Amino acid sequence: MTVIENPTVVATPPLAAARGRVLRQLLRNPLGMVGAVLILIVLFVGIFAPLLAPYSPSEVHFATPFQKPGTVGFLLGTDDLGRDIFSRVLYGTRASLEVGALSVLLAVFVGVPLGLLAGYWRALDVLLSRLSDLLLAFPFIVLAVGLAAINGGGLGNAAVALGIAQVPIMMRVVRAETLRLKESDYVLAANAMHVGSFRILREHILPNSLAPIIVQATVIMPTAVIGEAILSFLGLGILPPAPSLGIMLSDAQQYLLRTAWPGIFPGVALAIICLGFNLFGDALRDALDPKTSR
Structure with missing residues (x-):
């Protein structure tokens, strides 16, 4: 007996089905949605800071301090020089996002190929594992401070220092995933068919390693934001008069006994950025892990 299949039924592509599953898992996670909303707010503030800020971040009002x-x-309110705290927090958030994004890009573009x-x-x-062990022997912030001290201050140098400090961690994540995937059946079959090693890495191992890479990138972002604040607090990150949340915290510590507002608001901004990511x-980690999602 011949079975006639319904021609109107179209199978869902595996990639589209996987994307739909991940999206459904994210939508079912209330804390994840809270994080997504916070990230969107922070991105909106960072992108449109020049339009939202009522003053220039370095505009001084000597007649209205504190x-x-x-x-x-x-x-x-205002700080010790009468500068508008709201405007400085907006621009400081923008600077933190720039440093974080550059650090993530550097860690990905260097750490992923090495892994x-x-x-x-x-x-x-x-060779590469011993090199990463050497870098990981130093705490992240100590390594970042050392690199920043060598390169000097500035937004770009701070991003490079923080990105390099994160490269060994990203490399370790990708290395572990590569060791697991290279023993999978489809990679063994590709080797049996004499497919080139670089083609296997590009077409089989790298696409299947994207989930841990993306998750690790979301971990690097808040770490880099906090790292930038620490570097700027120590005078090794973004240099005045450019606004930075770390610089605001450094300036505010001198006047804590008089008023706490100049230090509270940049601290809250840092907390929101890190909490969101x-x-x-x-x-995202739970949604991309099939075992956890089940």
Whole structure:
């Protein structure tokens, strides 16, 4: 007996089905959605800071120092030089996002290829793993401070220092995933068909390693934001008069006994940035892991 299949039924492509599953898992995670909303708010603030800020971040009002939040003309008050805290927080958030994004890009573009090479070729694994062990022997912030001290201050140098400090961690994540995937059936079959090693890495191992790479990127972002604040606090990051949340915290510590507002608001901004990326990163990790999603 001949069975006639319904021609109107179209199978869902595996990639589209996987994307739909991940999206459904994210939507079902309330904390993940809270993180996504916080990230969107932070991105909106960073992108449109010049339009939202009522003053220039370095505009000084000597006649109105230490104004309280809610003062007419100064939503969050002013600092010791009469600069508008609201405007400086907006621009400081923008600077933190720029440093974080550049650090993530550097860690990905350097750490991912090194992790693929270390995981696929045993000879390179020995050399690259020992190099990463050497870098990981130093705490992240100590390594970043050392690199920043060598390169000097500035937004770009701070991003490079923080990105390089994150490269060994990204390399380790990709190396572990490569070691696992290179023993899978489809990679063994490709080797049996004499497919080139670089083609296997490009077409099989790298696409299937995107999930841990994306999750690790969401971890690097808040770490880099905090790292930038620490570097700027120590005078090794963004240099005055450019606005930075770390610089605002450094300036505010001198006047804590007089008023706490100049230090509270940049601290809250840092907390919102890190909370948003951490919540969304945890939800994304759970959604991309089939075992956890079940």
